[in-house]
Amino acid sequence: MFGIRGSANRAQLDGGEGPATPSAPIAPASLIVRDVLKRKAMVSGRVVADAVRCVECGICTYNCPLGIDVRKHVRQAIPISDHACLTCGECVARCPRGTLRFEESSVFTGEPGGSGKR
Amino acid sequence: MTTRYVIVGNGAAGATAAQSIRAHDADADIQIVGAEKHAFYSRPGLAYYLTGQLPEGALFSRSDKELDRAHIKRTVGRVASVDPRAHRIELADGKAMRYDRLLLGVGAKAVRPEVEGIELEGVVTLDSLDDARLILKIARRSKRAVVVGGGITALELAEGLAANGVATRYLMRGDRYWASVLDERESALVEERLGHDGVVLHRNTELAQVIGHKHRMTAVETKDGERFEADMLAVAVGTQVRLELAKEIGLATGRGIFTDDTLVTSEPDIYAAGDAAEVLDPVTGRRSVDSLWSVAIAQGRVAGANMAGGSESCMPRPAPFNVTKLGGVTTTLIGAVGAGGRDGDLIALSRGDSSAWRDQLDGFAVDSDSGANHLRLILSEDRILGAVVMGDQSLSRQLLEVIRDRLDIRDVRDRLLAGQAEVREALTLVLDRVAYAV
Numbered sequence: 001m002f003g004i005r006g007s008a009n010r011a012q013l014d015g016g017e018g019p020a021t022p023s024a025p026i027a028p029a030s031l032i033v034r035d036v037l038k039r040k041a042m043v044s045g046r047v048v049a050d051a052v053r054c055v056e057c058g059i060c061t062y063n064c065p066l067g068i069d070v071r072k073h074v075r076q077a078i079p080i081s082d083h084a085c086l087t088c089g090e091c092v093a094r095c096p097r098g099t100l101r102f103e104e105s106s107v108f109t110g111e112p113g114g115s116g117k118r
Numbered sequence: 119m120t121t122r123y124v125i126v127g128n129g130a131a132g133a134t135a136a137q138s139i140r141a142h143d144a145d146a147d148i149q150i151v152g153a154e155k156h157a158f159y160s161r162p163g164l165a166y167y168l169t170g171q172l173p174e175g176a177l178f179s180r181s182d183k184e185l186d187r188a189h190i191k192r193t194v195g196r197v198a199s200v201d202p203r204a205h206r207i208e209l210a211d212g213k214a215m216r217y218d219r220l221l222l223g224v225g226a227k228a229v230r231p232e233v234e235g236i237e238l239e240g241v242v243t244l245d246s247l248d249d250a251r252l253i254l255k256i257a258r259r260s261k262r263a264v265v266v267g268g269g270i271t272a273l274e275l276a277e278g279l280a281a282n283g284v285a286t287r288y289l290m291r292g293d294r295y296w297a298s299v300l301d302e303r304e305s306a307l308v309e310e311r312l313g314h315d316g317v318v319l320h321r322n323t324e325l326a327q328v329i330g331h332k333h334r335m336t337a338v339e340t341k342d343g344e345r346f347e348a349d350m351l352a353v354a355v356g357t358q359v360r361l362e363l364a365k366e367i368g369l370a371t372g373r374g375i376f377t378d379d380t381l382v383t384s385e386p387d388i389y390a391a392g393d394a395a396e397v398l399d400p401v402t403g404r405r406s407v408d409s410l411w412s413v414a415i416a417q418g419r420v421a422g423a424n425m426a427g428g429s430e431s432c433m434p435r436p437a438p439f440n441v442t443k444l445g446g447v448t449t450t451l452i453g454a455v456g457a458g459g460r461d462g463d464l465i466a467l468s469r470g471d472s473s474a475w476r477d478q479l480d481g482f483a484v485d486s487d488s489g490a491n492h493l494r495l496i497l498s499e500d501r502i503l504g505a506v507v508m509g510d511q512s513l514s515r516q517l518l519e520v521i522r523d524r525l526d527i528r529d530v531r532d533r534l535l536a537g538q539a540e541v542r543e544a545l546t547l548v549l550d551r552v553a554y555a556v
Contacts, residue, residue: 055160055161055162056179058176058177062172062173097442
């Protein structure tokens, strides 16, 4: 329905910049769907990056409330799957170049993530 | 025997090349020589430093410690001369170094228009961290500023000054912003947002001279004789490659330092990459220059691999691509998007710019808008040649893939023509077809 191959975008979840398709007034049902999706992304999501969009400006790292060096993960093409990451979305929302996005990860299937903080 | 590599320039291309050499040659002796005293920092990030979104310290993305760990040495200094026969360079302070392979990642610098008073104190350009520091220092004591030029840098300067509480005028020589790359609707979107930020736009207005008292500027005068009092003039009319060293060596040059697709210059053992390189595409016979971070990183990687004995090509040229905020609107430019307009604000390529964006390929444009979002696709019979995505960016990732990989869009062409509502599904179909074929 949205995103690409199972990925969810914070702007869409928050209704930030709005969907690309012409939008009718938002119905309460879709608000609930959005909320559910947002919570789902926060619980089961992880932050991944499109390194080619990154210019290493550091806004992500600077705004991470936990001090994770998000920029370094991006440069090394590693998902921000640090166990400390809250998936709060600060870095996703603040990146001026749309480098970061949420991606669903299956925590129960033992999918390999990154090796944590570097 | 240990191979000695010298890299001139600690920008995106140079720093990436150093790390690429290390990845290919564990014993290499690698030396970066750069004129700036700072550790590696994000040049595009300077825009956010100017607006106050970032403190200076956050810009340093690759520390000297990281270099130390990779046993890469960094020397601060200017290269005074290169002797390609003796494989030897000499720095301005007299220090000499020998090399087996040399990389020129010397970048480009802002040019200033030739008008009276352009060297007065208060006239600024944005190339480096030191420039950004100077701009902020002057902005603190300034009430009024004028910006001239075009492209991304002019906007960054206008927004940066406005964010610092300086009343800012932006003088445009033509009737709209960045006419060679953006179409009228796109220019209007950016201009609207600039107005919101308090920047006053003056169309069809050309700088004639800078007026000053003693050494400091006090006003600018336009060709129509209008005078604007100002403490600052920020100039972004384009950049030119730092060619001095290449010319002194006797390398073949044009707008940039000529290289083949493996980034070797006309002199064996001397390579060029990043903003400084003008790269030949052996298939089309055309040369291109870019001032893009992503291209500089990609070329740095290829140059490093080839200096260490590889034979990688940086062609076919990937679709040039940049994503940035234009007047607060997140904008992605991919491939050939030239809108065909003449841009009087730029006399050369600007930062964050690609000569390929101006290409007028045999295609036609489809525009569609929804709310504050805007999408323009340039289509040929069987491919998407270029795209401009403003506002919502959820399509740009798919578009980059489809354009970069030159995917066949014939079976979804009608849906792409139908406008934004159908574009997402059409792109997904194209990408899924490729994914399943693998």
